[in-house]
Amino acid sequence: MTTPVLKVEQLCKSFGGVHAISDLSFEVRDAEILGLIGPNGSGKSTTVNCLAGVLPVTSGAITLGGQRIETLPEYERVACGMTRTFQTASTFPEFTVRDQIMLGGNVTRTSHPISSVFGIGRHRGEDEVLARRVAHILDITGLAQIAGARVGTISSAQQRFLMIATALAADPKVILLDEPAAGLVSHERKTLTDLIKSIRDMGVSVLVIEHHMALIMEVSDRICVLNFGSKIAEGTPQDIRNDRAVIDAYLGEAA
C-alpha cells in the first residue's frame, strides 16, 4: 500500500444551510495523480479551497505529510508542501517568465523573497538548487523558449502553464490543479497531459479537478467522483468509466 501524502477525513463544509461537502474522505498517495470529478456544483472547488486554506472547514481532518493542517493559514500550508493553481490565471505582467517562477520558489528559502529575482541571494546553495529546479520546470512546462519574455506579453495558454510552473517552483509534496485545461485547445491539452505526468515523475503528487474527461481519464492513476458534496465512487479510470452511479450522475452512456 502506497503512503498517503495528503489525507482528507470526514470533511464537511457548509455555507449557512447549504451542505457543499458532506463527510468526504479520500487520500492522495505518494507520486500519484488523483482526479477529482463531478457535475457542476458537486463540491470540487469547495474541496480544493478547504485543502488550500482559502475556506475554513466546518469539520473534519486534513493531514499533509503526517501533519494536521486544517487549521493552518494558507501560507503555512504552502510551506508544509502543498501548492495550487486557480481556475483563472493570476500573474505579474511586468515580470519575466523566469522571474515569476523564481518568486514562486522563494517560499522554500530562508533568504529574502526578492533576493533571487535580483541576484543578491545570501544563501548561494539555495540559489543554485532553485535555479536548477526552475530550469527543469521551464523545460517540462514548455516555457523555456519564452523564459525572458514579460508575463504580460505571453498568450493566455502560456499564462496557464506559467501558473503551474510557479506552483511547482515551491517544491511541493502535492500540487492542486483547478481546471488546468480550461480554455486550452487540443495540442495544448496534449502538452498539459504530458506535463501532469512529468510532475508525477518528479515525485510530486497531483490532485487535479477537471471537466475534460479524455484528459482526466488519460492522466489519472485513480479518480474520486463527487455528487451533491459526497463521494459516490473512487477507483481506476476503468472502474469509474463502468460505474453505474457515475454514469447516471455525470458521465452519461457515451463516456
Ligand SMILES: Nc1ncnc2c1ncn2[C@@H]1O[C@H](COP(=O)(O)OP(=O)(O)OP(=O)(O)O)[C@@H](O)[C@H]1O
Ligand atoms: N461561497 C459560497 N456561498 C454559498 N454557497 C456556496 C459558496 N461556494 C459554493 N457554494 C455552493 O456549494 C456547492 C458546491 O459548489 P462548488 O463550487 O464547490 O462546486 P464545483 O463542483 O466546483 O462546481 P463547478 O464544476 O461548477 O466549478 C454548490 O451548491 C454551490 O452553490
